[in-house]
Amino acid sequence: MARSEWRDTTVHTDVLVVGAGPAGLALTLMLLRSGVRVTLAERSTAFRRDFHGEILQPGGQLVLDQLGVLEGAERRGAHTLEGFQVVQGHRTLLDIDYRRLPAPHDRLLALPQPHLLAELLATCARLPGFTYLDGHRVSALTEDDGRCTGAVVTRLGTRRVRVRASVVVGADGRFSKTRKLAGIDAGRTDVFDQDVVWFTVPAPGRATGRVRIHRAGAAAVLVHDTHPDRLRIGWTLPHGSYNRVTAEGIAGIKRDLAAALPAHADLLHEHLTGLGDLSLLDVFAANAPTWTRDGLVLLGDAAHTHGPLGAQGINLALQDAAVLHPVLVAALAAGDVRRARLVAFEQARRPVAEAVTRMQRVQAKAFFGTGGRAAAFLRARAAAVVTRTPVGARITSRIAYGRTPVQVHTDLFTAGAVPGARAA
Numbered sequence: 441m442a443r444s445e446w447r448d449t450t451v452h453t454d455v456l457v458v459g460a461g462p463a464g465l466a467l468t469l470m471l472l473r474s475g476v477r478v479t480l481a482e483r484s485t486a487f488r489r490d491f492h493g494e495i496l497q498p499g500g501q502l503v504l505d506q507l508g509v510l511e512g513a514e515r516r517g518a519h520t521l522e523g524f525q526v527v528q529g530h531r532t533l534l535d536i537d538y539r540r541l542p543a544p545h546d547r548l549l550a551l552p553q554p555h556l557l558a559e560l561l562a563t564c565a566r567l568p569g570f571t572y573l574d575g576h577r578v579s580a581l582t583e584d585d586g587r588c589t590g591a592v593v594t595r596l597g598t599r600r601v602r603v604r605a606s607v608v609v610g611a612d613g614r615f616s617k618t619r620k621l622a623g624i625d626a627g628r629t630d631v632f633d634q635d636v637v638w639f640t641v642p643a644p645g646r647a648t649g650r651v652r653i654h655r656a657g658a659a660a661v662l663v664h665d666t667h668p669d670r671l672r673i674g675w676t677l678p679h680g681s682y683n684r685v686t687a688e689g690i691a692g693i694k695r696d697l698a699a700a701l702p703a704h705a706d707l708l709h710e711h712l713t714g715l716g717d718l719s720l721l722d723v724f725a726a727n728a729p730t731w732t733r734d735g736l737v738l739l740g741d742a743a744h745t746h747g748p749l750g751a752q753g754i755n756l757a758l759q760d761a762a763v764l765h766p767v768l769v770a771a772l773a774a775g776d777v778r779r780a781r782l783v784a785f786e787q788a789r790r791p792v793a794e795a796v797t798r799m800q801r802v803q804a805k806a807f808f809g810t811g812g813r814a815a816a817f818l819r820a821r822a823a824a825v826v827t828r829t830p831v832g833a834r835i836t837s838r839i840a841y842g843r844t845p846v847q848v849h850t851d852l853f854t855a856g857a858v859p860g861a862r863a864a
């Protein structure tokens with residue numbers, strides 16, 4: 441792996457991927473395995489991303505398994521979870537049991553993103569053709585006659601690397617700079633009207649084995665096991681209410697949370713010591729009006745952003761990578777990276793992303809709003825269907841995989857998949 445130690449330098453590569461999140465790293469690995477040279481630019485120098493979600497659906501597990509990295513990522517530390525539950529007081533409103541799905545991916549996995557990303561990066565680093573520019577942000581795109589021909593990435597504003605690439609892939613997340621530089625709108629929509637307060641507490645011997653959403657008045661609190669022996673807690677609040685909620689300081693928050701999570705009140709009391717233990721995250725959904733330009737593609741959150749509901753974002757990001765991989769390999773092999781070719785990726789994935797947004801809208805209404813009698817009726821009906829009927833088994837499979845499981849094109853894992861790519 442070549443590391444960056446340049447001032448003004450030019451790098452020639454086949455594909456520049458911006459962003460080493462799940463989407464960018466998975467795509468990088470697939471392309472490297474197909475003999476494509478990839479330069480990966482990532483603004484951070486460490487995978488410190490405690491604020492990111494980590495629940496991985498079976499569809500994403502399948503992609504990682506086919507890439508041969510699931511086991512290694514899991515060995516770095518993870519928790520197996522049997523399913524999702526929505527509870528209110530002592531009542532279980534909804535119980536989605538993943539053990540109904542076919543093995544071996546008949547579970548949810550709480551896999552910290554640093555473990556997933558470190559495993560993917562280590563695997564990329566063992567392959568030829570890989571250049572990793574960590575600590576580098578994309579600052580400009582280069583163009584020739586309307587076609588994207590690369591980007592300028594900078595480190596602390598002092599080092600500048602001009603990356604000449606056949607294709608630039610924007611995998612730089614929900615606030616994507618690549619998308620902005622390409623003049624593409626984020627396409628933000630109002631699916632959620634919530635913020636999430638996010639934190640973890642030590643909980644040795646207190647694993648719950650599930651993702652649980654505890655409904656409590658206007659709020660909902662998500663709880664699941666996380667490595668190592670901790671509980672991750674996500675408290676959803678109406679947008680803009682954080683200042684009011686924190687007006688009484690940590691004592692008021694402990695009181696409200698303990699009322700919603702009586703079984704964990706002792707942990708909250710012992711381990712929440714100040715507002716600094718909490719991170720506040722803005723939750724929103726978006727879908728960019730286009731994901732492709734000549735020589736440029738957006739994927740993962742950069743193309744379509746989803747909230748944490750139903751744990752879909754990482755799943756979609758990994759599946760996006762698996763679908764984009766053959767499209768890019770074919771485009772590079774043909775020497776034609778115009779939008780007309782790349783758009784096949786967008787056509788395949790946009791309906792999937794839209795379906796997830798629709799599903800999250802229903803979930804947000806059914807399980808997070810106070811909503812009065814109509815919402816209560818909808819909740820009870822949906823819960824009964826999903827929990828007990830064969831339709832529920834199909835819905836579980838849809839949440840786990842999308843319409844159909846996405847397979848990695850391992851048949852393209854050969855250095856000759858793109859003739860001449862390495863030699864260029």
Ligand SMILES: Cc1cc2nc3c(=O)[nH]c(=O)nc-3n(C[C@H](O)[C@H](O)[C@H](O)COP(=O)(O)OP(=O)(O)OC[C@H]3O[C@@H](n4cnc5c(N)ncnc54)[C@H](O)[C@@H]3O)c2cc1C
Pocket residue numbers: 458459460461462463464481482483484491492493494495496497576577578611612613614616617618636638721722723739740741742746747748751752753754755757
């Ligand atoms: C509170 C919350 C909880 C969530 N929980 C879950 C969950 O449990 N399960 C789930 O599946 N999804 C969850 N999600 C969504 C999930 O985190 C994202 O969908 C997923 O991480 C998207 O992956 P990505 O690779 O597209 O983008 P990201 O993971 O955002 O990665 C983008 C990368 O690009 C880098 N980058 C950004 N800007 C630049 C730049 N200018 N130059 C270079 N690099 C740059 C970033 O540092 C980052 O490494 C959650 C989201 C939120 C907000």
